[in-house]
Amino acid sequence: MTGQWRQNAACRGMPVDAFFHPDNTYGPTRRRLEDAAKKVCAGCSVRAQCGEWALTTREVYGVYGGLTEEERKQIRGRTTPSRHDPNLSTRIARMHRNGCTDREIGVRLGMTRDAVAKHRHRNHAPRRVS
Numbered sequence: 001m002t003g004q005w006r007q008n009a010a011c012r013g014m015p016v017d018a019f020f021h022p023d024n025t026y027g028p029t030r031r032r033l034e035d036a037a038k039k040v041c042a043g044c045s046v047r048a049q050c051g052e053w054a055l056t057t058r059e060v061y062g063v064y065g066g067l068t069e070e071e072r073k074q075i076r077g078r079t080t081p082s083r084h085d086p087n088l089s090t091r092i093a094r095m096h097r098n099g100c101t102d103r104e105i106g107v108r109l110g111m112t113r114d115a116v117a118k119h120r121h122r123n124h125a126p127r128r129v130s
């Protein structure tokens with residue numbers, strides 16, 4: 001994991017194992033481990049950046065930004081945007097009106113913050129009059 005935000009991570013100095021379950025761990029044991037990691041993430045000031053990083057780099061394993069690997073997979077599968085998605089502009093505009101930052105929108109939609117900003121500006125730009 002790289003990035004200046006990492007300096008402020010609540011998990012800094014913690015054992016890496018706290019965020020990665022051992023192989024072949026399922027059911028209640030896995031949930032208990034993931035819940036413990038999520039509790040640390042819940043109080044982390046860089047949670048949004050961490051979650052965005054894990055989604056955009058398609059990090060496969062571990063808990064990042066309070067999201068388990070399964071939750072990230074679901075978010076990516078459910079919301080990976082397509083340029084041809086007719087509802088993408090509406091979804092971004094609605095989240096923006098509700099006060100979400102580009103970063104937060106990106107985390108939810110599996111997009112980078114820059115991609116959200118570009119999409120938003122492109123669609124909100126004044127029409128050219130010729």
Ligand code: SF4
Nearest residue numbers: 009011041044050065
């Ligand atoms: S959100 Fe969780 S995994 Fe990410 S930096 Fe913070 S404590 Fe660590």
